[in-house]
Amino acid sequence: MTDIFDPLLSLEEDYYQEGYAHGLADGEKAGRIEGRVFGLEKGFERFLELGKLQGRCSVWKARIKPLDIPAATSTAASHSTANNFRITNPRAQRQIESLALLLTHPPFKNDEESVEEVEETLKRGKGKGKVLANMLNEKGDGEAGSATIGQEESIEDAGRGARGASRT
Template identity: 35%
Template sequence: MASDPFDDLLELENEYYKEGYDAGVADSTYAGMIEGKVFGVEKGYEKAAGLGRLHGRALVWQTRLSQSAHDKSRESDVQSSSTGPTTGESERLASIVRILGGLPSNTRLGRHIDALSSVTAGASISKDNSDESVSEFDDRITRASAKAKVVSNIVGEALNPVSMTNSGIEDATGLEARH
């Protein structure tokens, strides 16, 4: 039996479908890899920003505690702990401490603040992207959050005084339209 010359024409649709499918798989693999990297960077930034926020709180609390001890004893030889803020950081925090005031002198409070500062210190955090490092980083965030809650309860301050909501421009209220 002779081959029909229109057989190739009838299979053309299937060939285009397969070609489009293969191109779609290749494009989605590349796009998925790019989206995964972007998502990983966003989540990593959120975690690091949260840990940095807790470290900043620890620095402020350490400065307030050392400032109240310095004011109370009026001694100029008060030394900050090894995990305490550096000289440059102390100068920047001095104005905040004056506004917020000192903390009560309490050795238990000082130990909790020092522990929070050491857990959130950036120098001791592993920078590689292994499963062990990521789980250790998440564990640090958990321990730091718990320490920050303990310190905020002892001090009597709210841990998150400002609510951080993600609201878009559509959710904005109180804006008057100009006509």
């Protein structure tokens, strides 16, 4: 014969099991959302760094190209100023072309191999960027995005990596 109070004796365990089941379901859902958000944040950070490197590389590549200034419209002052920013060092030009080739098509897949490839590309690209910044005598640490624009700094100075340069 069963006592009518027997269900009350297991009441605490029943509520514990019910709470555990609800918490497990909510945790799985929250974990998926949190994991997805974390993955998006990390992916954004990696590709932002790659984009900064690619931007610096584009500027360097533009500085390699010969001047296309017509002789009639160019003044000697503007021509000599523009030549100061040209990259004529053949070793630096090869490094820039190598960096551009490295950054051409990073993988956009979300598998382990692609993630490792992006990390390796980023690591090698940062290294090449540092070497190029040193070769070109640019101020800063040479990493992508190292030149931050302050209130007293012009955007041209930031693009060259000069920190705290005054406007003239």
